[in-house]
Amino acid sequence: MGGSAMATSTDCDMACTGNSTEACGGPNRLTLFQNGGSVPSGPVQDPGPPGWSLLGCYTDTGTRTLPVGMSTPGGSGSLTVALCTTACKNSGYTFAGLEYAGECYCGNAIANGGPAPDGFTGCNMLCNGNSSEYCGGPNRLDMYQLGAGAASSTATSAPTPPPGNPVPPVTTTSTSTVATGTGSASGLPAGWSYQGCYVDGTNGRIIANQEPDSQTNTIEACVSTCVGLGYSVSGVEYGVQCFCGNDIVNGGVLAPEDTDCNDPCAGNSKEICGGGNRISVYSHGPLQAQQAPGPQKTGLPGSWTYSGCITENTNQRVFKYQIINTNNNTATNCLTQCSNFGFGAGGMEYGEECYCGDSRDVLAAGSTVQPDASCNVPCSGNSSYFCGGGNLISYYTWTGANLQTWNYPTGNAAGQYELLVGGVCIPLLTTSSVNGKYTFVEKFGTGEPNSTGAYELDLAEINNFTALWRPMHVKTDVFCSASITMPDRVGRQINLGGWSGESTFGVRLYWPDGSPGEPSVNDWQENYEEVSLQTGRWYPSAMVMSNGSILVMGGENGSNGPPVPSLEILPKPVGGYMLYCDYLDRTDPNNLYPFLAVLPSGNIFVGYYNEARILEPVNFNTVSQLPNIPGSVNDFLAGRNYPLEGTAVLMPMYAPYTAPITIMICGGSTTGAATAVDNCVSTQPEVANPVWTLERMPSQRVMPCITALPDGTYLILNGATHGVAGFGLATGPNLNAILYNPAAPVNQRMSVMANTTVARLYHSEAILMTDGRVMVSGSDPQDDVNPEEYRVEVFIPPYRMTGLTPPSYTITNENWSYGQSIQIQVTLHQGTTSTMKISLMGAVSSTHGNSMGQRTLFPAFTCAGNTCTITAPPNNKICPPGWFQLFIVDNGNPSNAQYVRIGGDPASLGNWPNFPDFNIPGV
Numbered sequence: 001m002g003g004s005a006m007a008t009s010t011d012c013d014m015a016c017t018g019n020s021t022e023a024c025g026g027p028n029r030l031t032l033f034q035n036g037g038s039v040p041s042g043p044v045q046d047p048g049p050p051g052w053s054l055l056g057c058y059t060d061t062g063t064r065t066l067p068v069g070m071s072t073p074g075g076s077g078s079l080t081v082a083l084c085t086t087a088c089k090n091s092g093y094t095f096a097g098l099e100y101a102g103e104c105y106c107g108n109a110i111a112n113g114g115p116a117p118d119g120f121t122g123c124n125m126l127c128n129g130n131s132s133e134y135c136g137g138p139n140r141l142d143m144y145q146l147g148a149g150a151a152s153s154t155a156t157s158a159p160t161p162p163p164g165n166p167v168p169p170v171t172t173t174s175t176s177t178v179a180t181g182t183g184s185a186s187g188l189p190a191g192w193s194y195q196g197c198y199v200d201g202t203n204g205r206i207i208a209n210q211e212p213d214s215q216t217n218t219i220e221a222c223v224s225t226c227v228g229l230g231y232s233v234s235g236v237e238y239g240v241q242c243f244c245g246n247d248i249v250n251g252g253v254l255a256p257e258d259t260d261c262n263d264p265c266a267g268n269s270k271e272i273c274g275g276g277n278r279i280s281v282y283s284h285g286p287l288q289a290q291q292a293p294g295p296q297k298t299g300l301p302g303s304w305t306y307s308g309c310i311t312e313n314t315n316q317r318v319f320k321y322q323i324i325n326t327n328n329n330t331a332t333n334c335l336t337q338c339s340n341f342g343f344g345a346g347g348m349e350y351g352e353e354c355y356c357g358d359s360r361d362v363l364a365a366g367s368t369v370q371p372d373a374s375c376n377v378p379c380s381g382n383s384s385y386f387c388g389g390g391n392l393i394s395y396y397t398w399t400g401a402n403l404q405t406w407n408y409p410t411g412n413a414a415g416q417y418e419l420l421v422g423g424v425c426i427p428l429l430t431t432s433s434v435n436g437k438y439t440f441v442e443k444f445g446t447g448e449p450n451s452t453g454a455y456e457l458d459l460a461e462i463n464n465f466t467a468l469w470r471p472m473h474v475k476t477d478v479f480c481s482a483s484i485t486m487p488d489r490v491g492r493q494i495n496l497g498g499w500s501g502e503s504t505f506g507v508r509l510y511w512p513d514g515s516p517g518e519p520s521v522n523d524w525q526e527n528y529e530e531v532s533l534q535t536g537r538w539y540p541s542a543m544v545m546s547n548g549s550i551l552v553m554g555g556e557n558g559s560n561g562p563p564v565p566s567l568e569i570l571p572k573p574v575g576g577y578m579l580y581c582d583y584l585d586r587t588d589p590n591n592l593y594p595f596l597a598v599l600p601s602g603n604i605f606v607g608y609y610n611e612a613r614i615l616e617p618v619n620f621n622t623v624s625q626l627p628n629i630p631g632s633v634n635d636f637l638a639g640r641n642y643p644l645e646g647t648a649v650l651m652p653m654y655a656p657y658t659a660p661i662t663i664m665i666c667g668g669s670t671t672g673a674a675t676a677v678d679n680c681v682s683t684q685p686e687v688a689n690p691v692w693t694l695e696r697m698p699s700q701r702v703m704p705c706i707t708a709l710p711d712g713t714y715l716i717l718n719g720a721t722h723g724v725a726g727f728g729l730a731t732g733p734n735l736n737a738i739l740y741n742p743a744a745p746v747n748q749r750m751s752v753m754a755n756t757t758v759a760r761l762y763h764s765e766a767i768l769m770t771d772g773r774v775m776v777s778g779s780d781p782q783d784d785v786n787p788e789e790y791r792v793e794v795f796i797p798p799y800r801m802t803g804l805t806p807p808s809y810t811i812t813n814e815n816w817s818y819g820q821s822i823q824i825q826v827t828l829h830q831g832t833t834s835t836m837k838i839s840l841m842g843a844v845s846s847t848h849g850n851s852m853g854q855r856t857l858f859p860a861f862t863c864a865g866n867t868c869t870i871t872a873p874p875n876n877k878i879c880p881p882g883w884f885q886l887f888i889v890d891n892g893n894p895s896n897a898q899y900v901r902i903g904g905d906p907a908s909l910g911n912w913p914n915f916p917d918f919n920i921p922g923v
Helices: 081-091 219-228 333-341 359-365 499-503 582-585
Strands: 052-059 095-099 101-105 130-134 140-146 192-199 233-237 239-244 268-272 280-285 302-313 319-324 345-351 355-357 384-388 392-398 415-423 429-432 438-441 453-457 468-471 482-485 491-497 507-510 541-544 550-553 566-570 578-582 595-598 604-608 611-615 622-624 647-650 662-664 679-682 693-696 704-710 714-717 720-723 730-733 736-740 750-755 766-767 774-778 792-796 808-811 821-827 839-841 844-849 851-852 856-858 861-864 869-873 881-889 899-903
Touching: 081 095, 081 101, 081 140, 130 550, 192 881, 219 233, 219 239, 219 280, 219 333, 302 333, 333 355, 333 392, 429 766, 429 774, 482 541, 482 844, 499 566, 541 595, 541 851, 582 604, 582 611, 582 856, 595 766, 604 662, 647 704, 647 851, 704 766, 704 851, 714 774, 714 808, 808 881
Parallel strands: none
Antiparallel strands: 052 140, 095 101, 095 140, 192 280, 233 239, 233 280, 302 392, 319 355, 345 355, 345 392, 415 792, 429 438, 429 844, 438 453, 453 468, 482 491, 491 507, 541 550, 550 566, 566 578, 595 604, 604 611, 611 622, 647 662, 662 679, 679 693, 704 714, 714 736, 720 730, 736 750, 766 774, 774 792, 808 821, 821 869, 839 856, 839 881, 844 851, 861 869, 881 899
16 A cells, blocks of 8 residues: 555544544545455565566666666556566566666676665665556666576565655554644754745655654754754654755745644654654754756856756667766766766766767667656755656757867878788787888797797888798797887897796897898897896886986786886896886786886876876986876776776977977776777876866777877877777777877867778787888787787878878988087978978887887978078987987978987997897997
8 A cells, every 4th residue: 555554543633524523534644444355565575476586676886787678568657577577588588677666677697786785675666557566766676586486475565664755653542642733842942943844755855864763753852963963954754754954955845734744743742743745844044945956957067058858778878978976966067077078968867877978879879858857866966956867868968169070081181001011920019120121029829830929021122022021039928028229329129028937037139230122130139147127027118218228117027927016227237226116016907018208307207007207317206296197987097008008109399399298198998897998188297287188089999009100190090999908808999090180279189080901909019110101010819809910001191192202301410419410401392491391200119009219309400402401409308319210291291211310329228238149339
């Protein structure tokens, strides 16, 4: 009988209109008769139809406990236990759950949650199609299992009292003292007075905070409790209930009659303590009452506009991104988060759920607009407004200027992927060599059994496959190592760390010899007994510092071993030097391959997991810690380094190099759900009070690569749309390339370029070639879906699709000092030297989204005729010592590049390591 209970007989005190000597009920009271049969029971927890068993009341927050929303005959308004269990069974599911009176969910396993800690208390909503049984509650499922054993024959009665709508204690005596009237309390604190009998529960509780029920409840006792808690409003209801707050909320209004409040107080029968859905209200000073809740339509953040109450698709969410705001969900909080991350559509559901997406999501889901009154669940952060309902979203759209504009060039303007050559290995790291060739290294056991683990690619021999790929050799496993080009006079490459055992200590050196079309003979050299890291490192990063030494940082102790939260210097100082980094220890394992860069101050930027800091370059103490790196719209803990792998670059630096340097990080992923990040963030770490600027990408991307181009733009490519880095841990190859132009306004910088047909996932690379194209290689997903990838592609940027002849130059000096004037002879075919640009592109080793050595400089120059004089960068902080590709750019069309060295070899790396089995070029 609806959860009702017996009241005192004197509550039924209204005379029948047809016979004044008989009582015909009273306010919220029925005089009940029966025909001699048994009294029907109140609502029950249905034990389950034949073959089904009731498991209990289960929690359902965050990820759905049962993943499949199921439609039932008649829709949510007709839902019963039988309809839900039958629909689940007919669809092949063995678990069924009912929630919010009208929702049915199915599954073959309980994916989240478990039995509610308060038992059946939260499963207190009557089924829309059968008011004699319960269908879950807010974030609670009545959970049933098919074939779990015979169902109990004893139905579970309604919770007593039902949460949020308790009933008064039952009194069966035939006489009772009648209360003297409402507001008759004496001894109230100064300033407190009776405000009337108010209707409760129409739109939710009208006084926010309910205190524990008391069988000694009185008006004075409740007011005293509220005063002690610092509240200015007190209310009593159902004789035993006490409520405290500071105003009347949820549109509470006075009852038609003050005598509607007619329940005696449990602790003093001469006082009135509310009634059925009626509260006797007292306040200190004037009573403030809020309007009845509805959707928030005014005072919205930014350019958000309310667009209606729309249906939620029970089989698949309308919007991709869900945020649970248990205590603070409001339109302002939800929509601000959406627009901050570039989403122009969003809404709230079930009071505490926030969703972000795009208006096209609503069309794709087939959502329909419902009456505003259908979205009637108060917001968890402000009960004055509604935040959706059961499978209903309070929907809002951004109507101001576009949050972002993505460009969609076509034809040649979109660039093009092209197969370059068939490969002989599956590289995990590639480097552009100063001899005009390209080195590939491969982890042991990846490719063919006869692989040597390292190769050099000479594209001048493109028509001679034997000469095209020169086998090289490494002695230990380079799996997940680091590489850079050293600033010594021959541009040796150094490879550091590895997978296990002595490999993790590995220091491997290669002296590039020969030239394009001229055979090379040198090979990788290593001797673990003579030259090694001070500690084993797997997934480390390396960088040339401003003083010319090599910084090696981070990693793990091989093969998923413990963290190595430290940094060290090469060549090893006398006595060694290794520094423990507590911030790497604290953020392991989500900080591997940290992002490193020398800043114009000479300090060092370190980006790791979702944090960043600046170190001074002598003792490596922290100078400052930057604000945390923003993550995903629904997960601020998303990370940017392996295994939550994103990619990072330095933005171009232009002479006279006075503008603050900018660092950009793109993509990444989240822990747990492994949702790939769909944004780039950038900051200027050395300005006062640095902040991160977020730009949404056209698609999600984990394990991306980014390549700096000689015209000052950047190509973002490779990776997956879901998952994390590692073998078999990502899905949905992202086949699209994005061109990023930092010269355009923020949020208008990305252009969606051409697609490839080759999945480039874990262990893929991208490096700038000397002809201005981008070499794309690798992919070792080991997922039984996408192949291990031998093919080498190129992405041809639009500047190489015009058919115009590239400019050219000649230079005789490849060794530059800081601030030196260098002459070149240029040949232009489109523009003039007045519109020409010159760029210096750092030698890059690419692995795991990390472009070690990347730096883009646009030096000053002057021209007289075809003779141009370049002013070399001024110092080792703007331009750390190293090798750079020199391009001239004629109306956006770059030349082929030659390598030049800037800053010499101040750390005398050319004399290291001084052992007979290592070739050293000298300083």
